[in-house]
Amino acid sequence: MSETKIIPLQQFKHDSAEVAADGDRREFLRTALGGYMNTRTATQHGYQDWEAARSGAAEIKWEAIDRLPELLEQFEANLIKNGTKVFWASDEEEARQYILGILREKNAKHVIKSKTMTSEEIHLNSLLEAEGFDVVESDLGEYIVQQNKEAPYHFVFPCMHLKRAEIKAIFEKIAACPSDDPEALTMFARQQLREKYLRADVGISGGNFGIAETGHIAITENEGNARLTCAMPKVHIAIMGIEKMLPRLSDLSLLQPMLGTAGAGQRITCYNSIYGGPKKPGETDGPEEMHVVLLDNGRTTLLADPEQRDALRCIRCGACLNVCPIFKNIGGHSYGTTYQGPIGAVITPHYKGLQEFKHLAYASSLCGACTETCPVKIDLHHHLLRIRRNSVSEHPPLMEKVAMKGFAFAFTRPWLYHLGTPLARLGHWLSKPIQGTKLDPGYLWRKTRTLPDMPKESFHEWFEKREQQKKAGK
Amino acid sequence: MNGSRTQILAKVRAALAVPNDPHVRHGDTAEAHMIRSGDRVAAMRQWLPLVGPSHEDRKAVFAECSAKLKTRFEVVDSPAAAHAIIAAIAKEEGWQSVAAHATGLVDAACAALGLPVVLASAGYDKDALAACAGGITGCLALVAQTGSVFVTPNSAGGRALSVIPPHHIVLATRAQLISDLPAAWEMLQAAGELPSFASLITGPSRTGDIERILVLGAHGPKKLTVILVED
Structure with a gap:
């Protein structure tokens, strides 16, 4: 989150060595991730055919990538028809300035956010805080890491590295927090945030899918924080990557349950909602204005790679992190990226520079657990090999060459x-x-x-x- | 003002001018063919969790999901029986007021309850809504496959009513219990112009963010009661 220039490789080596040497932390991570895997396996058995569902979901997301230009145009046209304003941002600066512009125009003071990794990607919070806005994350895990002034540890489970006593200590800085029981801690956050929803001028969310056919965004969550973020404030801004398209509304029938199953072992998560524009005439409540920011920020660079554009089909379930032997041993912060784990190691070099982030592709045993678990069948571990190949052919490592010749x-x-x-x-x-x-x-x-x-x-x-x-x- | 629309679309088109690598794009599976050329919804139905064809089957799957989700699911044979359940809940939890919206089943339930009603459908005050211990709504449908309550602004009183009060009570009729997720989206699209919001509510609000321990009522309702009126 910090804006100081750090060298990714140095930071990675330092942080990963630190976590790898911390037996307690690793045990804590392994137990948590192991638990997710158990519930997930049980839930998969509830499908008539999970493997076929994976192939079907993979094809739907391929179709979305193959037809991306046309789907984006259709999505935009339908959003506009529903009264939503659409902004296309090439990079983080463009997105940040647009959002800042809306907040200023609306004279907003209080901003409530539901979990959005794209906003982490564009470092929105640091900008808005510097500009004097009161910005609060509402997802419990995000709220905790925001209060602790750190980045999410895992893009689905942001505070999975923190133990209850640590969370209690973080909350104590806000107000008296009587207990470190998870129930009590959750109720503390609920109370703190409830007031924020009621007073917020603007709600900022992400979007798990963009439905081209109807011009709705779909949000998958468990807590109800996104529902409140999109219900109470007068303005709703959704930020999403251009790769999030789905051709049809009915595609949600397959992808929403699979997202919940792959990510957290649920048959479907608690709230799966679609939002298509501000409150319509005859509707009770909802924002008066809705904006959708479509973000490129390196995605078209990845799209230009005919082998690895595959990774744009990711639905961000986090399953590849949960099974990754590297993630289990070095944790999420070591990656130094918005997206951790195998998928982060694949997309970050495309988004932020191959030479600067190629080391992540080497932080892999190439066991293939990620590829095997991916609900949309992204060829993750082979992409890690392809990144190694590309980085070597772009910058042949001289010392290694000499050593091999001698050998x-x-x-x-x-x-x-x-x-x-x-x-x-x-x-x-x-x-x-x-x-x-x-x-x-x-x-x-x-x-x-x-x-x-x-x-x-x-x-x-x-x-x-x-x-x-x-x-x-x- | 639409930002870098032209540039981004041009980049997307240029990128896709290079065809997919056949080693990565495996489009020749049976499932891929079903999605591409067959009846995709029929295909999804062969993969997703099974729901039997009868009303009793749907009820059984909905009940099974509810038990796992900690949703209280009650099947009653008259509105009066539903009113009795709601009255017992209101008494036990000491409700002072109830949030609701104007629609048949819900109106009758509120009248029977006899508490002050905050009507979300009448342009509510945020604080008054937040002060209600319970909310009663209808729904567009109940989805057996996942144990979900499918809500839209018109069927459930807008966006906030079903997520603000700590106890959400849903009233549904026999015909509203549908089989699966594809049927839910089909139903929404068949109803004409799409609303600005729709949500599948599956159990009470939950989180496992702290040490993976399940806590209900993270931000939304701590309790969800679904009453199916069979008459």
């Missing part, structure tokens, strides 16, 4: 290889006192790993001896 040279010359084995044995023995210390030339590798002792004789030596013994025996 090939030695391994194709038996005399050199034979000379090398006793030397390596000697070197290993000599280096023992400094192993893992900064004096060790293999420090980076050996600080966390112990090289096993080399056997006293090599296979070659053993084999030769055996052959000689055989001959002698004859």
